[in-house]
Amino acid sequence: MNDTASLDSTSASVIDALGFSAEMSELRERIAAWVAGCDDEMREALEWQFMSGSKYFRPLTIFACHRAMYGAAPIPERVIQSALVIELFHNVSLVIDDIVDRSPERRGRATMHTKFGELSALMTSGYIVAEGYLQLGDDLQGISLFSELLKRLGVAECLQWRLRRQPLGYEDWWHIAGEDTGSMFEICACLGDRSGKLRTYGGLLGRLYHGCDDVADVRGLPALGGGGKEDLRDGILTLPASLAIADDTVSAAFCRPDPTDADLEIAKAAFLKALPASEAKLDDIARQARQEARLFATDTAALDALIEQTRALSGR
Amino acid sequence: MTSTGPDSSGPAAEEGRQDGTGGLAGSLAGLLEGYARIMSQIAGGGPGAADGARIGSTAALIEAGSIASGSALRYSQRLTELFARHQSALIEAIPAHLSGQDLPPDRARAEVESLRRFLREVGETAMLEARRLDHELAQLGEAVAQGVADPVSAEDFQRRAEAKL
Numbered sequence: 001m002n003d004t005a006s007l008d009s010t011s012a013s014v015i016d017a018l019g020f021s022a023e024m025s026e027l028r029e030r031i032a033a034w035v036a037g038c039d040d041e042m043r044e045a046l047e048w049q050f051m052s053g054s055k056y057f058r059p060l061t062i063f064a065c066h067r068a069m070y071g072a073a074p075i076p077e078r079v080i081q082s083a084l085v086i087e088l089f090h091n092v093s094l095v096i097d098d099i100v101d102r103s104p105e106r107r108g109r110a111t112m113h114t115k116f117g118e119l120s121a122l123m124t125s126g127y128i129v130a131e132g133y134l135q136l137g138d139d140l141q142g143i144s145l146f147s148e149l150l151k152r153l154g155v156a157e158c159l160q161w162r163l164r165r166q167p168l169g170y171e172d173w174w175h176i177a178g179e180d181t182g183s184m185f186e187i188c189a190c191l192g193d194r195s196g197k198l199r200t201y202g203g204l205l206g207r208l209y210h211g212c213d214d215v216a217d218v219r220g221l222p223a224l225g226g227g228g229k230e231d232l233r234d235g236i237l238t239l240p241a242s243l244a245i246a247d248d249t250v251s252a253a254f255c256r257p258d259p260t261d262a263d264l265e266i267a268k269a270a271f272l273k274a275l276p277a278s279e280a281k282l283d284d285i286a287r288q289a290r291q292e293a294r295l296f297a298t299d300t301a302a303l304d305a306l307i308e309q310t311r312a313l314s315g316r
Numbered sequence: 317m318t319s320t321g322p323d324s325s326g327p328a329a330e331e332g333r334q335d336g337t338g339g340l341a342g343s344l345a346g347l348l349e350g351y352a353r354i355m356s357q358i359a360g361g362g363p364g365a366a367d368g369a370r371i372g373s374t375a376a377l378i379e380a381g382s383i384a385s386g387s388a389l390r391y392s393q394r395l396t397e398l399f400a401r402h403q404s405a406l407i408e409a410i411p412a413h414l415s416g417q418d419l420p421p422d423r424a425r426a427e428v429e430s431l432r433r434f435l436r437e438v439g440e441t442a443m444l445e446a447r448r449l450d451h452e453l454a455q456l457g458e459a460v461a462q463g464v465a466d467p468v469s470a471e472d473f474q475r476r477a478e479a480k481l
Contacts (some may be wrong), residue, residue, distance in 0.1 A: 167421075169425060169428075169429045169432075170429060170433075171429055171436065174436070197447075197451070200443075200447075246422060246425065246429075248420075248422045251422070295444075295448065295451075296451060
């Protein structure tokens, strides 16, 4: 095992550019130390999950939001601890997603439940959540924010599943993306700024991330982990889907409970056709996020960099 | 968060748009802010007093009044612009509904989308202005608090007692 959790190569340059290399090294060392101190029964699974490459985009969002509000002063202990816990909770969401989606691999590597079995993956997830709260100690604001996050993520997943294969539209996508990925980044922003002023910025950044993921999936890009085919077959309301199903023929194919190959081809072609409109929506969200950053932040450079990095994920 | 208009007329465009009622409201809001700055100086606050410097209570009340008025005007301006942007889509939908005719499903869905977008943007506009007002008043409150706090001198940090080691 390495003595630090490894960093995804694509994120390293952004972290360097924003000047958070020291904080990120500290975070990776803390994750490694935490894994090393966990129960023997769980350690192998935790090493598998945490010691592979990670984008650390959520901790980076926390640090960037802190700097945007308080300048280049050292990141306080409480904020670094929040970054550790967000990475723990994010990994819980990945493990659960992989179990539910029956995904054998994530980013070219066996998923936790494939490698260690479902029981182990589920129990390890519970263990991580409990550890996360323990790590927060007396940070009551942090505890409250993480509780909000877990509740909203749970609701969002149920909502997204319940609303599958329905003739909905962009407004529904906006709501789902805001509660799913949006809630994650909203909480990251709040954990970083500790005032709530960047909450809306975080929500927009999360929607942007969610939308870029949707678009990259349609393009077949591996940028954020893939999943386009599964989304299509399940009738998940992605950003391109929300725009494409305004057409009745596409809507009928998309909403069919047991879609034929022909239905899937119709939907796929329509989603590809909706990519320019999807990109325009993403541009609009990015513009709103930039404007929101300027409302309260004293230094918007790091916030702008996050937007640019996220926007590039659609693979335009 | 502000609006996400369907026709490239989001907040950035709103900022630059100074026509009609919106422009008038924007000008009035600017005038009020200028007036408040002058009154604040007369009342002893000095230029930029609300930006972290000390401010007297009279000046603070005048400034608070102008901030609130400016905010109300800005909110009205944004609502007017928002309505103008969605007006054609909303008006287009009314005759069809009044005549009771059944719309094709895709058109009905498009109309519902338009209405929902309009309502969301109304809510977002209100939230945005409320957060701006809250922020500006909090800054003013901080300046007032600094105005009544005892000045801190370097001597306050000079320990006289000796440490018992």
